[in-house]
Amino acid sequence: MPLSSMTGFARQQGGNEAQSWTWELRSVNGRGLDLRLRLPPGTEGVEAPARALLSKQLRRGSVTCNLQVATVAQGVSYRINRPLLAELAALASEVAADVEAAPPRLDGLLALRGVLEPVEPEPSQDREAVERALLADLQQAADSLVAARRAEGDRLTVVLGELIDRIEELVTAAAAAAVQRQARQRDRLREQVSQLLDAGTPVPEERLAQELAMLAVKADIAEEIDRLKAHVAQARGHLAADAPVGRELDFLAQEFNREANTLCSKANDLDLTRIGLDLKLAIDRLREQVQNVE
Template identity: 50%
Template sequence: MPVASMTGFARTEGEAAGAALVWELRSVNGKGLDLRLRLPPGFDALEPEIRRLAAARLSRGNLQISLQLRGASAPGSIAVNEDVLARFVALADELVRGGHAVQPSADGLLALRGVIESGESASATAPEEPLRQAALHAFGGALDALVAARAAEGARLAEALGLRLDEMEALASAAEADPSRSAGAIAERLRAQVGALLSAGTPVDEARLAQEAAILATKADIREELDRLSAHIAAARALLAAEGPVGRKLDFLSQEFNRESNTICSKSNSSSLTRTGLELKVVIDQFREQVQNIE
């Protein structure tokens, strides 16, 4: 499976046993796989299998799963439970004859618990097994649609991340070519600084100047950071081309990118190299922000 996003949405509709089944699946970022289900009464038995199917296809993300059941007697229709109503009427007559109550009104009787049954409760509280199995089969189609949506978003993210890696490579090359890194440039700056501190007629010991310049050049050397940065970029490209979930590994590489850019900035001995390092940090932040969406 190519790089996938943790963000996606799927909605599928189907029919079974005279009822319409509507699945809605919404997925957003998450550290792990967190499923929240909202099923009609009588469909709770499907939850373990739904969780198993989802875990087999997805590894990360906060997933909201809902099933709506619509049928001829579902939402909008009502039914009167005549047995319950008859018992309430008989009890009311007995109380009225005993002088303990007044004759109840029709709306009062209909408002009593159990007298009115909605079509939704009548059809969903005890669904037939074929209807449950049809709902489970329809969930498989909704899960397929969600996986496809996350893959499509993942492809767009992978392309954007590749562009960020290109920018990192270009900035690393600019840092490597920065003229301030050369020993000659460091010696020239050091000569100017020493000359400003000494009197105009005092000579500068060139041998000592060269020694100090070499020490400063060693401290300011970013060769090791650039090599590690190059290795991390290559590793990130390999992950984007790999199969399976790679979000956690890319997030770790983002932290490594940031560590190298911080060191480059701290070792900088010129405004041009500092500017390159700061630009690199901006691109790395953009990279890491997008990585948070990768499964």
């Protein structure tokens, strides 16, 4: 399964002789799968199957599903409200007996509100057939959304791969810098001990050995380097996995950051500190990108 993003958009149009509709799906980052359906009145029957359909194809993301339905324009027919027309004609006759006025004309009566009523066309399909058609179009929209998220996932795969390569490069540089730092620390300590001896200050051998051991323990970053290398291998395994790995990559990015912080705190060396800061920058960029992985 290729890597998928949680960002995407899809639209699908459909309809029959009486109605037209449009599905729109928008997906952004989310900790889990959050489905928000906006359906017009009269389509409540598709909500449950629509949720099931989307839940089957999507694992993570905040997804807004919007359905718009419009009535197809058709020839409008009218009918006369005969009871109302008769009542109005009778009232007109009563008034005509009291005042001098011309009798009402038919066109005038028909123009009165409510005398002519539009006749709504009968639906040509039953509700179940319309719901099946709606869900079929939603399926196509969901397929398009999955394709859009995977296309974005392909781009993310390249970006994440480059960042992991950069992290591995910096880890290798940190290991080499640690070896050079050890030599510099040894030379610096010898110089300090020599200055003490020249000043006539006695330095017990046991005390000197203890200081050397403490410096070595405090400055040792071998475990951090080993864990960072293991995280790099694990990250590459996630990118090649046949399953959604967004949560795993997010957790791994946190572990990367933890080891980089420890490395920087133990650096005590300009070159190693610079590498550690570059490493933290690359890890921060990795964390930003994995937030969008399904």
